[in-house]
Amino acid sequence: MSSHREAPEISKDPVADGTDVYAFVSPKRPSSVTLIANFIPLQTPDGGPNFYEFGDDVLYEIHVSNRGTAEPDVTYQFRFHTRVRNPKTFLYNTGQITDISDTTWNRPQFYSVTRIKNGHRKVLGRNLRCPPVNVGKRSTPDYAKLSEQATHSLDGGRKVFAGQRADAFHVDLGSIFDLGALRPFNEVHLISMPNMNGVNAVQSFNVHTIALQVPIRELTRDGSVPTNPMRAKAVIGVWATASRRKSRIFEQESGTYVGTGPWEQVSRLGNPLFNEVVTPMAEKDQWNAREPRGDSRYAKYVNKPELQGLLPVLYPGVFPNLAAYTEPRADLHAILLTGIPAGVVPGFQNYTGAVEADMLRLNVAIPPSSSPNNLGLVAGDPAGFPNGRRIDDDVVTIELRAIAGLTIPLVDPSYTPDGAASAVQDGTTNTNAHATNTFPYLGLPGGGYQTEPGTTQAS
Amino acid sequence: MSETNRRNFLAAAGAGAAAVGTVAVTAGTARATEARRKKNSAQETVVAYVKDHRSSELRLMVGEREVIVNDRDLVTRILNAAGGN
Numbered sequence: 001m002s003s004h005r006e007a008p009e010i011s012k013d014p015v016a017d018g019t020d021v022y023a024f025v026s027p028k029r030p031s032s033v034t035l036i037a038n039f040i041p042l043q044t045p046d047g048g049p050n051f052y053e054f055g056d057d058v059l060y061e062i063h064v065s066n067r068g069t070a071e072p073d074v075t076y077q078f079r080f081h082t083r084v085r086n087p088k089t090f091l092y093n094t095g096q097i098t099d100i101s102d103t104t105w106n107r108p109q110f111y112s113v114t115r116i117k118n119g120h121r122k123v124l125g126r127n128l129r130c131p132p133v134n135v136g137k138r139s140t141p142d143y144a145k146l147s148e149q150a151t152h153s154l155d156g157g158r159k160v161f162a163g164q165r166a167d168a169f170h171v172d173l174g175s176i177f178d179l180g181a182l183r184p185f186n187e188v189h190l191i192s193m194p195n196m197n198g199v200n201a202v203q204s205f206n207v208h209t210i211a212l213q214v215p216i217r218e219l220t221r222d223g224s225v226p227t228n229p230m231r232a233k234a235v236i237g238v239w240a241t242a243s244r245r246k247s248r249i250f251e252q253e254s255g256t257y258v259g260t261g262p263w264e265q266v267s268r269l270g271n272p273l274f275n276e277v278v279t280p281m282a283e284k285d286q287w288n289a290r291e292p293r294g295d296s297r298y299a300k301y302v303n304k305p306e307l308q309g310l311l312p313v314l315y316p317g318v319f320p321n322l323a324a325y326t327e328p329r330a331d332l333h334a335i336l337l338t339g340i341p342a343g344v345v346p347g348f349q350n351y352t353g354a355v356e357a358d359m360l361r362l363n364v365a366i367p368p369s370s371s372p373n374n375l376g377l378v379a380g381d382p383a384g385f386p387n388g389r390r391i392d393d394d395v396v397t398i399e400l401r402a403i404a405g406l407t408i409p410l411v412d413p414s415y416t417p418d419g420a421a422s423a424v425q426d427g428t429t430n431t432n433a434h435a436t437n438t439f440p441y442l443g444l445p446g447g448g449y450q451t452e453p454g455t456t457q458a459s
Numbered sequence: 460m461s462e463t464n465r466r467n468f469l470a471a472a473g474a475g476a477a478a479v480g481t482v483a484v485t486a487g488t489a490r491a492t493e494a495r496r497k498k499n500s501a502q503e504t505v506v507a508y509v510k511d512h513r514s515s516e517l518r519l520m521v522g523e524r525e526v527i528v529n530d531r532d533l534v535t536r537i538l539n540a541a542g543g544n
Contacts, residue, residue: 247506247520260506261520 003269004041004169004202006276007284014040015055016242019207020169021062023238023360023388026213027368027437032157032441033219035062035076036211036391037240037269038167043206044277044449049168051092051133052164053109054080058242059263062212063218065237066221068353070293073075074219075116076160078210080130082109090187093139097132100149102217109160113154113186113212125154131163134206136449153437159213164206165442169272172426173201180307180314180434182400184427185420190314200429202411204446210240211440216364219431229365229382235350237339237359239270239292240386265289270358270397271336271386277307278336292357295337299356307403322405322417324449331407335386341375344410348382362388378407391435391442397425512538 004019005011022036038059043052054060056285059079063072085106086094090173095104112126131150134143151161175181175198179191186193195297216225219236226234244266245259267288269275278301279287314321334340350361369383374394376384385393385428401407404421433443506520515531 245520245523246525247508249506260522262523262525272541402517 003272003274003276003366004173007279007288008281009285010288010303013244014042016058016244016267017041018240018242019167019183020272021240021269021360022390022391022441023236023362024363024390025216025364025368025383025388026439027359027364029213031225032213032215033236033362033364034211034213034441035064035238036120036209036440036442037062038165038207038209038442039242039267039335040208041167041205042202043164043208043430043445045095045134045204045206045446045449046136046451048077048135048448049090049092051135051448052208053082053107053133053204054078054111054130054162056080056082057257057259058244060210061243062210062227062240063239064219065217065233065292065352065357065359066233068232068351070237070357070359071291072356073117073221076124076212077109077114077116077137078173079114080109080162082107093132094137096138097135097140097146098142098359100129100131100146108132111155113160117218124156128160128162130150132406133164134445134447136172138449140447143299143447147444156214156218159439160219161209161211161440164445165209165440166434167202167205167207168430168442169202169430170200170394170426170430171202171396172198174199176426182424182426184425185315186285190316196419198425198429199260200428200431203431204451205442206445207442209440209442211442213439220364226365229347229363230366232351232353234365235339235352235361235363237270237292237352237357237361239359241265241269242267253454265291268292270360271437272389274336274358275398278302278305281380292359293355295358296356297413298358299333299337301331305329305332305403308405311404312433315420318420319404319418322421325405325411325415326409329408330411332402334411335407340386342412345377345382348377348387350387360389361386361396366400378402382438392430396428400424400426437459502505509534509537509541 010017019038019041024034025033026034040052062076064074066073092107093104094106097105109130110127113124114123115124129150130145134140150163153159175183181189183196183198184196217223221233241261246261246264248257248259251258275284275287296351312319337356341351342349350363352361366382369381373381374392375381375398376393379389384390385395385398401424403423404424405417406421410417435441501521508518515529515534517528517534519526
């Protein structure tokens with residue numbers, strides 16, 4: 001979660017595995033939007049000697065739809081290339097890396113950024129440097145400096161960063177995927193155990209982040225900066241993808257794979273948890289290869305989510321109203337597939353039209369919140385999820401409570417949520433590295449030397 | 460046929476004009492149908508993909524493109540080659 005190893009096929013291809021997408025109006029530059037796509041899940045910081053890096057053979061993209069068609073109107077492409085400076089050593093670095101251009105970094109990675117808009121391609125930057133991974137105190141003694149050097153300003157007021165960061169997502173993977181257990185509610189689970197606090201399974205893991213900050217006018221359909229949130233043009237849909245070449249041949253002479261043919265999408269991500277807990281196992285791989293505009297085929301899983309049926313079974317007697325609710329989940333349909341239309345939440349909408357598509361929808365006319373609530377819109381903070389997604393938004397709790405029925409009254413006032421619907425949670429808090437208040441916002445990645453083993457037990 | 464026997468056969472065939480003509484015609488036909496590269500032929504690695512051996516569809520991966528060819532004869536020759544023929 002939110003999309004870490006969420007489908008059978010992509011779980012075997014971590015370099016192309018998208019984990020989270022974020023989109024929000026930049027707090028310190030409210031005339032811009034920050035788009036973030038994370039890849040390569042659950043990196044142990046000490047995973048050397050061949051540390052994590054973007055795939056030179058993967059096409060990473062962030063897409064924005066602004067005309068209600070769920071087709072990409074603006075796409076940013078990221079292509080990477082890696083060099084080996086000294087082929088005679090096994091070392092990732094042959095000395096301290098104190099500057100991003102140090103030749104002691106034996107495996108530097110570079111990238112280009114290309115924008116496709118209205119059919120026109122424009123290279124926004126090329127040969128941009130990634131930072132090295134955070135090897136440890138000796139190798140990368142001032143990682144903050146390396147990170148700062150890898151934050152590039154591009155023409156037109158844009159910023160870009162691509163490299164390792166601390167994962168900001170928090171979730172109790174170990175419990176949730178152990179028969180849907182939520183540790184704070186262990187006692188009322190079908191297989192009862194003592195209640196306890198949640199365990200943040202993502203804590204201390206790194207990811208690889210692509211972060212881009214662009215002026216709002218670059219993303220809206222008419223090039224304007226909307227100020228009225230009720231206007232359709234104020235809403236954009238965002239998702240990220242990773243693609244590989246259609247054919248992949250293993251070249252025995254070089255010991256590497258060579259790709260040929262067109263790029264084929266192997267991973268995509270819009271709303272957190274969609275493919276994770278909505279799409280059935282047998283359809284997850286196809287979901288990753290499809291475009292959002294065809295998501296009507298998944299609407300039935302949104303309208304009657306499997307997890308809605310499981311909660312009353314796993315927690316007998318706790319969700320009687322949810323168990324009795326048989327109407328299609330119009331609330332989830334709006335949140336995940338069309339955006340919330342006007343008239344549901346006073347003064348707010350992020351409706352992108354009737355096309356059913358899993359996209360992260362952001363109303364860019366909603367300014368950043370001066371006092372963010374990490375439960376976002378359901379807690380009265382319209383600058384947070386499901387209006388886009390900020391780094392600290394607690395999307396697991398928000399979506400758990402939504403599926404548990406808390407948001408049904410938005411579209412069906414006759415429904416009374418179960419008491420547990422507003423209390424359900426996985427019990428984790430954000431114990432990850434602190435997000436920063438400047439671009440690229442995600443915390444600095446954990447260092448290899450600083451990493452200690454976990455606490456795995458067989459029983 | 461051993462190499463010795465092959466030489467004997469060709470030598471024997473060369474003894475008669477009709478036989479020589481037959482050999483010449485066969486060789487000429489082969490030259491006439493031999494494929495020649497066109498100016499816009501691919502200048503890089505190409506991967507050929509026959510997904511369904513009962514179909515006439517051949518998919519060619521070249522650069523960042525996929526070229527779909529419907530040519531039963533070409534597919535048949537590839538299938539034969541794949542079979543070691």
